[in-house]
Amino acid sequence: MKNGMIKIRNARMKYPGGDGLDHVNLEVAGGEFVYLVGSTGAGKSTVLKLIYMEELPDAGYVVVDGANSSEISRREIPFVRRKLGIIFQDFRLFEDRNIFENVAFVLRVTGARPRDIKKKTLRALAEVGLSHKSRKMASDLSGGEQQRAAIARAIVNDPLILLADEPTANLDPKTSVEILNILDRANARGTAVLMATHNYELVNYSSKRVVSIKNGRTLP
Amino acid sequence: MMPSLLFLLKEGFVGLLRSRGSALMAIVTITVSLVLIGLFLIVTLNLNEFAENLKKRLEVTVFLDDSFDEDKTRRIREHILALQSIGSVDYVSKEMAVAEFREHSERLNVDYLEVLGFNPLPASFRLHPVAEFLSSGGVAEIVQQLEAIDGIEELDIKYEKNLLPLLESRLQVIVAIDIVIGVVLCVGALLLVSNNVRLIILSRERLITTMKLVGATPMFVQAPMFIQGFLQGFLGGIAAAVLLFLLTELAAVELPDIVAVGAGVYGLVVVLGILLGFSGSLTAVRRFL
Numbered sequence: 001m002k003n004g005m006i007k008i009r010n011a012r013m014k015y016p017g018g019d020g021l022d023h024v025n026l027e028v029a030g031g032e033f034v035y036l037v038g039s040t041g042a043g044k045s046t047v048l049k050l051i052y053m054e055e056l057p058d059a060g061y062v063v064v065d066g067a068n069s070s071e072i073s074r075r076e077i078p079f080v081r082r083k084l085g086i087i088f089q090d091f092r093l094f095e096d097r098n099i100f101e102n103v104a105f106v107l108r109v110t111g112a113r114p115r116d117i118k119k120k121t122l123r124a125l126a127e128v129g130l131s132h133k134s135r136k137m138a139s140d141l142s143g144g145e146q147q148r149a150a151i152a153r154a155i156v157n158d159p160l161i162l163l164a165d166e167p168t169a170n171l172d173p174k175t176s177v178e179i180l181n182i183l184d185r186a187n188a189r190g191t192a193v194l195m196a197t198h199n200y201e202l203v204n205y206s207s208k209r210v211v212s213i214k215n216g217r218t219l220p
Numbered sequence: 221m222m223p224s225l226l227f228l229l230k231e232g233f234v235g236l237l238r239s240r241g242s243a244l245m246a247i248v249t250i251t252v253s254l255v256l257i258g259l260f261l262i263v264t265l266n267l268n269e270f271a272e273n274l275k276k277r278l279e280v281t282v283f284l285d286d287s288f289d290e291d292k293t294r295r296i297r298e299h300i301l302a303l304q305s306i307g308s309v310d311y312v313s314k315e316m317a318v319a320e321f322r323e324h325s326e327r328l329n330v331d332y333l334e335v336l337g338f339n340p341l342p343a344s345f346r347l348h349p350v351a352e353f354l355s356s357g358g359v360a361e362i363v364q365q366l367e368a369i370d371g372i373e374e375l376d377i378k379y380e381k382n383l384l385p386l387l388e389s390r391l392q393v394i395v396a397i398d399i400v401i402g403v404v405l406c407v408g409a410l411l412l413v414s415n416n417v418r419l420i421i422l423s424r425e426r427l428i429t430t431m432k433l434v435g436a437t438p439m440f441v442q443a444p445m446f447i448q449g450f451l452q453g454f455l456g457g458i459a460a461a462v463l464l465f466l467l468t469e470l471a472a473v474e475l476p477d478i479v480a481v482g483a484g485v486y487g488l489v490v491v492l493g494i495l496l497g498f499s500g501s502l503t504a505v506r507r508f509l
Binding site for chain 1: 238
């Protein structure tokens, strides 16, 4: 297990409106599964944004696989993101292309060979059980299927860590269990998972590590 | 590894098709602008050609004193021919001058020579300057060189003094008007292409943000926009070149001698279209992406 693959130290960040993070400390090791739990507006999504560097901390720092937010240039950020797999609550699939192309896009930006793109994309789609819907457009799929497609896009490039932002928030209980099973399988293969959720019930029944966040502060 | 160029090209083409309404408007604007610029260019080239033909007819006449013998006339001719500014020299004897005079004064029905009883017309040299000296400055230099020749005085030299300055000033005005109109049309087309790309960017904002979040570099996101701008400019340029070709072919039926357009003009129109399209998208991408 790779220690300290993600490290957030004394991070503070304020949005122009006043919300943000006050004092965040978090560490995720390679292969670990961590729940980031807190109520709506507690700062869970902002913590994930710090990790994929859509936001940079005003104070403190974030390190992702050796890349430090206080030293990184804008030009380097895309290359950090290629080591991550991001799953959004609202799926964020590309509406202008089919599911195969949605998943393959992540590999195309890296300049992967067409043969590898096809092989890895089909494997990721099979992993989430969507091989038969690869030619469908995102709008033709149900919510659960769209989230599975989004997970396929997140895992296709074998990321070091999956960042899942409330991935089951808009789904029914049965579909939510399916999504959690897919994340578990990815974790079992060695991919670290950091899942933000406000579902305390889910967390209480889990044996995985839990980090709580409240009013922009992670609790010890 | 670099992203596949083929994939980026495909993204550019597909993006253009998706926004075909506004893209068509940008292409039409580029076409209209380029056709107008092309027409001005063709008219200017023709006027320039016409002016050059007029200039070629310019002659400098050096009148010779009646007292000059054959030997002196020959020496003056040799001096003139030695000048690099002069291409050829024609000698017009007193008799030839009379014959020309009679030809021109036929309508008057009076033979002045018979009345006068002698030939008052002097012999002369008609000088044809080389092309490089066919300008007001060039001819003034020729006059200076001629005055330095023994036997030629300022009053002996005659030429159409007003022709060249007039042609030059008129051409300058026409070229200035061309430039102003060309710049105005280019800026208009550039703004429209830029606005079209801006609309594409705004309508795809969420998509573009997600692309960046899954690891796309700014260049990967921008390249299809540049390709779209390039394609709009290229298509506008091709359409303008075809229209200009048809217009000049039509005009050639009525004015076979005047309209003469080389392939270079059509090439220039296409290149200008590409530059317009590309710069338009570059402006929008720099500002909004």
